[in-house]
Amino acid sequence: MFQKFKNHVYLALIFFILSLAQQYGFYAFKGFPIVWLTLGKYFGVFFFFFIFTFTPGPILRFLILSFLLILNCFQMGHLSYFGTQVLPTEIYLFFAEYKEIFGTVGTEVTHILIPLLFTSIPMGIGFFFIQKFRNLFTFKLIPVLVAAYFIYNPVRTYMTGNTWGRQPSTRELAGMNLYLSLSYCLGKIVPSKLESKKYSIQENESLKLKLEKLGNSEWDNIIVVLGESLTPNHMNLFGYARPTTPYLTSLKLNPNFFYTTALSSGVSTDISVAFFLNLGYGEAGGLKAAKGEHCLLKLAKEVGFSTHFLSTQSSEQLRYIAPYLCTAYLDDYRSLETISPATVDDKAAIDRDVLPKLNELLTSNNKKFIMLHQRGSHSPWALRYRPIADIFHSPETDKRINDYDNSVVEFDLFWRELSELLATKKTKNLVIYLSDHGEALGEGKRFGHGFLLPTSFEIPLIIQSHNKELPKRTKDLPMYLPQYNLGLYLAQQLGWNTNQSPHTIMKDYVIYGNDIDGFAGKAAISFGPGATYRFKALP
Structure with missing residues (x-):
C-alpha cells in the first residue's frame, strides 16, 4: 500500500x-x-x-x-x-x-x-x-x-x-x-x-498604422522613464502652488526641455502600459498588445538598438506588465529583486536605485533603448519618499496629500540625479517621461485612480534631450496629447516613418477602464478648438 x-x-x-x-x-x-x-x-x-x-x-x-x-x-x-x-x-x-x-x-x-x-x-x-x-x-x-x-x-x-x-x-x-x-x-x-451582436474587433485608427524603416536613429540612447500614479495637478511645474518640483520648474526656459499634459489610454497600469508599448488604444488595443507587431521594444530592436527594461517594481508587482514586454525582442529584463536586492519592502522601493545600473549600461558604445520603470507615487504614499524629500507635513493639510506631495519631491530629485548623470556623458540622449495614469487627491472626495475621470487619465509628459537639440516640432505637440500620439513620436525617434503624425490627434481616441477588453467602461474623448477636450463615459 x-x-x-x-x-x-x-x-x-x-x-x-x-x-x-x-x-x-x-x-x-x-x-x-x-x-x-x-x-x-x-x-x-x-x-x-x-x-x-x-x-x-x-x-x-x-x-x-x-x-x-x-x-x-x-x-x-x-x-x-x-x-x-x-x-x-x-x-x-x-x-x-x-x-x-x-x-x-x-x-x-x-x-x-x-x-x-x-x-x-x-x-x-x-x-x-x-x-x-x-x-x-x-x-x-x-x-x-x-x-x-x-x-x-x-x-x-x-x-x-x-x-x-x-x-x-x-x-x-x-x-x-x-x-x-x-x-x-x-x-x-x-x-x-x-x-x-458584435463579432469582430471595431476598426479604429491604430489598426491603420503603417511603419517604414528609415535607417539608423540620430540618437545614441533613448530612455523612457515610465512613472506610476503621477498627476500633473500636484507638480509645481504645471502650476501647483506647493514647490514639489523645484528642479523641473527650473528647466522651463531650457530650449531642450518640453512638458505638457497628456492623456493616458487607460486608468490602470496594466492597460495603459500594454497599449502604450504596442501603439494601440480602445477596442484594438488588446489585439495589438497580443500580436506585438508594433511593440516599441521590437521596433527598437529591428533598427539596431539593444533593448533594456529596468524596474524598481518587484516580480509580483510586474506580473500583469511583463507579459506585454514582447520578450522575444528584450535583451535585458531586471526587476527590483535584481536592481536592489537589499530592499525588503517592495512598496518602499527607491526609484533612484536604478540609476547606478543605468550608468553601467551607458558605458558601452552601442545604441540602447532603455525603459526605466518606476514605483513612483503609487500608494501607500508614506513609503514613497526618503527623508530628504520629507518637506510637506502641514497639520492643516490631509496627511495623504502631504505624503503624496513628498513623493512628487522624490521624483523631482530623481530627475535631477538622472540629468546630472547624463550631463557626464558625451552621447546624444533623448529622455521621455510619462506616467501610466494619474491620481485623485481629494477631488470629488476621491483618492487613488481607476475612475474614468480626468484625475485618473491626465498625466504629465516630459521630454528632454542631452548633447543634441530636441527633435523638430517637439514643442508643437499639442496639450492633452493622447498616449498613442506619444507612441508615434517615439517610433519616429527610433528611426521609423509613420503614416500617422504625432501632431494629429485621432478622432476616435478612447480611454479604457481597468479591463483590457473594455468591460470596465471607457471614456470617449472629443477634442475642441485650442487646448480643450470633452469626455463622455460609456458603459
Whole structure:
C-alpha cells in the first residue's frame, strides 16, 4: 500500500518536472526572461498532478497529466511568433478568423516545429513512466472532478463577473495562463459578443498604422522613464502652488526641455502600459498588445538598438506588465529583486536605485533603448519618499496629500540625479517621461485612480534631450496629447516613418477602464478648438 502511494508521488513529481522543463527550456532556448514562481504556487501545481495520478486507465491518466504540456505547446507557439502570451480576445478571434490564421501558420513552420519538439520529448518521457508506474490507486470520479473544475472557472466568470484570466500573469505557468484566458473568453467575452451582436474587433485608427524603416536613429540612447500614479495637478511645474518640483520648474526656459499634459489610454497600469508599448488604444488595443507587431521594444530592436527594461517594481508587482514586454525582442529584463536586492519592502522601493545600473549600461558604445520603470507615487504614499524629500507635513493639510506631495519631491530629485548623470556623458540622449495614469487627491472626495475621470487619465509628459537639440516640432505637440500620439513620436525617434503624425490627434481616441477588453467602461474623448477636450463615459 505504501509503495502504491510512493508511485503516485513519483509520477506526479515526474510530470511536474517535465512541465517545468518544457516551459523553462523553451524560454532559455528563445532567450526569454525566466520569472520564477513562489514555492506555494509550485506546490499547488504539484498537488494537481498528484490528484491527476489517481485517474483510472493508463491512456486517460496520460492525457490528463499531459494537459498542461499540451496547453503550453500552443502558448509556446504564440510566444515564438508574437513574443507574447495568448489574450482571451485572441481565442475569440481564432474562431472568428481561423482561415486567415491557418493561412499564416502554414508559412511559419519554425514557430510550430520548435514548440512541438519541446512538447513531444517530455510527453514521450511521460508516457514511458505511465507504463512503468501501473501499480496505482484509482478513483473513478477523478475525470469527472477534473472536467468539473475546468468548467467551473468559465461558469464562475459568467455568473459573478470574476476577472481571473482577463490577461496573462507571470505568477502562473504559461500553460495555466492559456487555460485562464480560455476560461475568461468563454465566461465573459463570448457571452458579451453574443449579447451585443458584435463579432469582430471595431476598426479604429491604430489598426491603420503603417511603419517604414528609415535607417539608423540620430540618437545614441533613448530612455523612457515610465512613472506610476503621477498627476500633473500636484507638480509645481504645471502650476501647483506647493514647490514639489523645484528642479523641473527650473528647466522651463531650457530650449531642450518640453512638458505638457497628456492623456493616458487607460486608468490602470496594466492597460495603459500594454497599449502604450504596442501603439494601440480602445477596442484594438488588446489585439495589438497580443500580436506585438508594433511593440516599441521590437521596433527598437529591428533598427539596431539593444533593448533594456529596468524596474524598481518587484516580480509580483510586474506580473500583469511583463507579459506585454514582447520578450522575444528584450535583451535585458531586471526587476527590483535584481536592481536592489537589499530592499525588503517592495512598496518602499527607491526609484533612484536604478540609476547606478543605468550608468553601467551607458558605458558601452552601442545604441540602447532603455525603459526605466518606476514605483513612483503609487500608494501607500508614506513609503514613497526618503527623508530628504520629507518637506510637506502641514497639520492643516490631509496627511495623504502631504505624503503624496513628498513623493512628487522624490521624483523631482530623481530627475535631477538622472540629468546630472547624463550631463557626464558625451552621447546624444533623448529622455521621455510619462506616467501610466494619474491620481485623485481629494477631488470629488476621491483618492487613488481607476475612475474614468480626468484625475485618473491626465498625466504629465516630459521630454528632454542631452548633447543634441530636441527633435523638430517637439514643442508643437499639442496639450492633452493622447498616449498613442506619444507612441508615434517615439517610433519616429527610433528611426521609423509613420503614416500617422504625432501632431494629429485621432478622432476616435478612447480611454479604457481597468479591463483590457473594455468591460470596465471607457471614456470617449472629443477634442475642441485650442487646448480643450470633452469626455463622455460609456458603459
